[in-house]
Amino acid sequence: MTQDESSPKTGREAAAERAAIAVRPGEFHHSASGKREKVFELKGVEVLYSGMPAVKGISMDIHRNDVTALIGPSGCGKSTLLRCLNRMNDLIPAAEVRGELLYHGEDLYGAAVDPVQVRKLIGMVFQKPNPFPKSIYDNVAFGPRILGEKEDLDARVERALRGAALWEEVKDRLDSNAFGLSGGQQQRLCIARCIAVEPDTILMDEPCSALDPISTGKIEDLMIELKKEFSIVIVTHNMQQAARVSDRTAFLMVELDAADDNRWGRLVEYDETEKVFTNPGDQRTEDYVSGKVG
Amino acid sequence: MAGPGAAAPRSRLAVAGARATTRAMLGNQPRGDVIRNMVFAALLLLAILIALAGLIALLVQAFVKGSSALSLDLFTNGPSSIRPESAGFRPAIIGSLELIAGVILFVVPIGVGAALYLEEYADKTRWWNRLIEVNIQNLAAVPAIIYGILGLGFIVRGPLDLGFVLAAGSLTLALLVLPMVIIAAREAIRAVPDSIRQGSLALGATKWQTIRSQVLPASLPGIITGIILAVSRALGEAAPLLLVGAAAFVTFDPQPFSGGYTALPVQIYNYATRPQEEFQALAAAGIIVMLVVLLAMNSVAIWLRNRYEQRW
Numbered sequence: 001m002t003q004d005e006s007s008p009k010t011g012r013e014a015a016a017e018r019a020a021i022a023v024r025p026g027e028f029h030h031s032a033s034g035k036r037e038k039v040f041e042l043k044g045v046e047v048l049y050s051g052m053p054a055v056k057g058i059s060m061d062i063h064r065n066d067v068t069a070l071i072g073p074s075g076c077g078k079s080t081l082l083r084c085l086n087r088m089n090d091l092i093p094a095a096e097v098r099g100e101l102l103y104h105g106e107d108l109y110g111a112a113v114d115p116v117q118v119r120k121l122i123g124m125v126f127q128k129p130n131p132f133p134k135s136i137y138d139n140v141a142f143g144p145r146i147l148g149e150k151e152d153l154d155a156r157v158e159r160a161l162r163g164a165a166l167w168e169e170v171k172d173r174l175d176s177n178a179f180g181l182s183g184g185q186q187q188r189l190c191i192a193r194c195i196a197v198e199p200d201t202i203l204m205d206e207p208c209s210a211l212d213p214i215s216t217g218k219i220e221d222l223m224i225e226l227k228k229e230f231s232i233v234i235v236t237h238n239m240q241q242a243a244r245v246s247d248r249t250a251f252l253m254v255e256l257d258a259a260d261d262n263r264w265g266r267l268v269e270y271d272e273t274e275k276v277f278t279n280p281g282d283q284r285t286e287d288y289v290s291g292k293v294g
Numbered sequence: 295m296a297g298p299g300a301a302a303p304r305s306r307l308a309v310a311g312a313r314a315t316t317r318a319m320l321g322n323q324p325r326g327d328v329i330r331n332m333v334f335a336a337l338l339l340l341a342i343l344i345a346l347a348g349l350i351a352l353l354v355q356a357f358v359k360g361s362s363a364l365s366l367d368l369f370t371n372g373p374s375s376i377r378p379e380s381a382g383f384r385p386a387i388i389g390s391l392e393l394i395a396g397v398i399l400f401v402v403p404i405g406v407g408a409a410l411y412l413e414e415y416a417d418k419t420r421w422w423n424r425l426i427e428v429n430i431q432n433l434a435a436v437p438a439i440i441y442g443i444l445g446l447g448f449i450v451r452g453p454l455d456l457g458f459v460l461a462a463g464s465l466t467l468a469l470l471v472l473p474m475v476i477i478a479a480r481e482a483i484r485a486v487p488d489s490i491r492q493g494s495l496a497l498g499a500t501k502w503q504t505i506r507s508q509v510l511p512a513s514l515p516g517i518i519t520g521i522i523l524a525v526s527r528a529l530g531e532a533a534p535l536l537l538v539g540a541a542a543f544v545t546f547d548p549q550p551f552s553g554g555y556t557a558l559p560v561q562i563y564n565y566a567t568r569p570q571e572e573f574q575a576l577a578a579a580g581i582i583v584m585l586v587v588l589l590a591m592n593s594v595a596i597w598l599r600n601r602y603e604q605r606w
Contacts, residue, residue, distance in 0.1 A: 086496065088492065088495070088496060091492070091495065093417070116495075116498055116499075116500050117498070119495060119496055119497065119498040120497070120498030121498075123496065123497065124496035126489060126492065126493065126496075128489060130487075130489035130490060130492070130493040131493075132490060132493065132494070132508055132512075133490070133511075133512050133604050134511075142494070142497065142499075142507065143497040143498065143499075145507075146497070146498070146499045146500075146503045146507065147498065190493070193493075193497065194496075194497065197497050197498060
């Protein structure tokens with residue numbers, strides 16, 4: 001998945017590679033047993049927009065091959081937090097990330113880290129399906145093409161589409177425009193597009209909120225399938241979805257500063273999903289998961 | 295829950311009341327409103343008829359006067375001041391084609407580049423970027439003759455010093471339509487939703503890869519439409535060309551960097567100012583040729599827009 005080591009590189013590419021976090025999927029499959037391997041370690045992470053905090057004091061570890069769900073009411077900063085993990089927040093000039101955010105032990109916001117490289121390793125699926133206005137094939141092939149990995153493209157596209165449980169539905173019309181697919185198919189295409197780059201982690205930002213229940217079910221099944229190979233972090237508005245698919249759940253809550261009416265998200269509880277939903281350690285979590293507060 | 299029967303008398307009363315109210319409201323449109331509506335619709339229809347009447351009058355007049363002079367000679371023969379029956383537009387047509395070729399060469403890279411900078415790179419919170427934006431809007435409204443003076447001062451003479459040649463006319467026309475191209479290209483680029491850019495960046499594409507492989511292809515139909523409309527404007531301009539050397543009476547095929555040149559609208563103007571009836575007919579025939587070319591170009595632009603327009 002990385003450029004062929006033997007091929008000549010331009011100085012810029014080589015520098016980019018040095019700058020990249022030198023972790024590739026597969027390298028971490030056989031780590032010390034017993035202790036769960038961590039993909040992300042967040043220590044006191046704070047995100048500010050134009051100086052105003054959106055989330056504060058987030059400390060949590062995200063484990064390999066888990067589906068980790070971020071739940072909480074609107075405005076609690078779960079999407080903001082998710083977008084920190086692949087540095088999509090960099091695209092907002094006014095956003096600022098503080099605290100320590102480690103990815104496989106490396107500082108994700110270190111000076112030598114290139115956000116473009118980060119996003120190759122940490123893929124993202126968005127709330128609204130956003131296929132490119134191109135053919136189904138070109139959508140999936142886009143990632144490998146920009147990485148300069150053009151050999152065996154057909155096989156790679158097929159593998160990604162199979163991985164996203166879409167191959168059987170589209171194999172006869174790979175050349176037709178992706179906009180002709182249904183919403184659920186488009187979202188699975190976006191997942192295929194993401195795994196074609198062979199990332200290590202997939203971030204999903206409310207991937208089912210624009211989909212019907214049948215499509216949602218397919219994507220949830222897919223997540224359980226995909227976690228064998230990838231680590232998944234999902235933001236969801238739907239508590240039942242978190243309960244169905246995730247291994248660990250983080251519950252965020254809006255905290256309000258009564259003095260100046262500022263509000264930000266705070267991590268209330270983070271534990272095994274089973275425990276969060278059946279025996280939460282915090283009264284606020286219990287109120288939220290039991291539907292007492294929205 | 296009470297059954298439907300229990301609440302029946304009361305709900306029947308409510309329904310009857312609601313019906314009566316509705317009926318009263320529906321039947322009560324004041325007559326004055328009806329008349330006002332009709333008068334307003336008639337005025338709007340009149341407005342569009344006046345607009346169309348201008349175009350139709352132009353077409354009819356050009357055809358009535360020019361049809362006698364319409365022949366293939368128009369395309370093959372050069373102008374003549376003594377033999378109107380065999381005079382044509384050949385140097386003017388070739389001159390116009392060379393002019394717009396130069397306009398396209400100049401305007402496409404610079405116009406699209408400027409639009410990409412403004413939409414994708416410029417930080418809109420900076421005052422100088424806002425100043426550039428406002429100025430481009432203003433430039434699009436500057437009269438053509440002003441560009442002619444600019445071309446005379448800076449391209450024919452002054453820093454570029456090209457002389458009265460076709461390339462100078464081409465550059466002047468390019469400057470004239472550049473703001474149009476920038477504005478059209480910006481609108482096309484802005485119409486590409488951010489979700490496409492984010493999707494591309496999230497796959498590890500760089501900003502330039504995202505622009506080249508996603509934003510530009512998606513906005514290309516809009517950009518091309520803008521370019522065609524701008525070029526058809528350049529094709530019809532006579533005023534700035536008169537200032538930068540196209541006034542000459544040209545009997546040979548114009549060259550880009552040497553000798554005199556002329557263009558279709560300039561040649562039409564030249565014929566139309568002569569007193570003889572035959573030259574008037576020739577001018578009208580030239581108008582027909584130019585209108586056909588312009589309408590064809592605009593039709594292609596509209597077809598392109600409808601055919602490739604991306605609905606997000």
